[in-house]
Amino acid sequence: MHLCMYDELILILIPKRDFSQPLTSNFRLEEIHIASLEILTIIGCCISIAALSTTVTVLLWFRLRSERYILLLHLSVAVVVAQVVFLTGIDAVNMKIVCRLVAILLHYLYLSVFTLMLAEGIHLFHKLHRAFDADDSLNMLLFLGWGSPFVIVSLSLLSAGDGYSTQQHCWLSTDGAIWAFVGPALTIIAINMAILIMIIRTFLGVTIVARKTDMQKFKASLKATVVLLPLLGITWMFGVVAVNESTVVFQYIFAILNSLQGLFIFLFHIVFNDDVRKACSHYKRNQITSVDSLPQSSASKKLHKKASILDMFI
Template identity: 45%
Template sequence: MGEVHEKALEIISLIGCGVSLISLTLTIVTFCVIRHFTQERIIHVNLCLAIGVGQVIFLAGIAATRNKVGCTIVAVLLHYFFTSVFCWMLVEGIQLYAKLVTVFDSNPARRSTAYFLTGWGVPLVIVVISVAIDHDHYGSENNCWLSVDSGLIWAFVGPALTVILTNVVFLGMVVRVIAKLQNCAEDDKYTKIRASLKAAIVLLPLLGMTWLFGLLSVNQHTIFFEYIFAILNSLQGLFIFIFYCVNSSEVRAQIARKKQTIELTHGLSFSSVPATTGYSSNRVRLLRQAKKSHIRTLPAGRQYVSLSTTEFLKKV
């Protein structure tokens, strides 16, 4: 590979992964601001963490081949976090199907534990077994990744392919069930499921194609594949932010409600009442009571109108 291509790929990777990391951070921050962590959003956050940490390690250490021990550690960590990405995508598929077929979850804590064991525990088992069997082929002279020639790469490819095929089955079952249901177009539950289904249908092939071209670029040393891998790798975080936040009507509605709550809090704050207006102590007392009452009784998921201080005082 020429120096020009190396420089171009480095720039694409830095900019692309930078955009991806910013998008992943915005996704997590958005969920934290909303403060409404459903089981589905907890899965989203863990998926973001797995991709984000993996990309940081990829940027910092994929080419750190001078130190053999350091390169081996980088390769092991990359194996763990990128396998975890696929495991959390598997959890996404399972949760989507469970959300469709389960009317009432009697034991959500048990299901969450199973999800965490799948997302973080299964990759750990895979990596520990792989390191115990063939730790010498973590890292090579060209990059800090699993060796293709020794066949160790199948410790990553095998689980990834299994997840992809399993998720295809789950998504197919979800599509089949939704297609059979009648008069569910306006049902809020199925609207959310369809939105999640669209995200999964886009993200799963994106992850699969990313690592397909990644393997081809390592094995075939073809510049075209390396460019495609660098571009697709940078799009993961951006697409997650678009589908889980920007394109989610539920998230947009909750952000709007959060904004209205803040506006109402500021609009009814005592500090917003001018000292020169000559309001009676009774009106100030009513103002304080109204502030507490409004904040305490704001209904989740219901629209309301925020009154300005002046409008409220006119009413009292």
């Protein structure tokens, strides 16, 4: 018997249970919860794929070429491809070669999603603290996002090649191979949590924010946190605590937040984004010009880049 769709989403991060049995035998969830979580996962993933496909289209159409949007473009592509492969290939257990390839591809893609979210965190942190060479930094961040997962997957294949695909799903087995994903993923989540805290502290120290009342600061901090959570992947932490029947609420939160990650990225970083609105305005006036390609002095470029980051929160 195959695992349900929600089982498969949660097993991507949680190696703590016996994967030879379905989730219900370990968590003993009621059937209504299993069915509800599966439906939420499928619907959420489909919505995310549509939202991130729109995100990619908007970024390319309006030619938003700053490192911030290039990283967002790469993250969006990684999440879309990972979710498409997940939805279409996770259950291909009857085709051994295909299943093994799906497992390898999912390992690489989901690691890339996490490393690109780490790249987003590093980029945001540096933008709020110091200016640095855009081309060099972007190349390094993209190598981190796409290159480091390739190294990890290659080493994993050499050391635990038999751990790709099982009788239940096309994913890593729990006999050691799973840690080639869980280890880096949990490390990245911890790093991004620390980055988020440092970003909020820096943000609250900015003059325009420091002059606000305590309630205004709280609201601004809450907004910054909500905007950054899907970008940094910290919502995956809910998967860590969703490990038994007493934490069913966290299982719902995990299923909703992570399957809808693409929708949140689209809303917070495209729909409500000032740069995208300006680019749209240029397009309507038949002047399709990237906001970041407009002539600016060196000093104004630095000011604009830092201000655009702060505009995400204020």
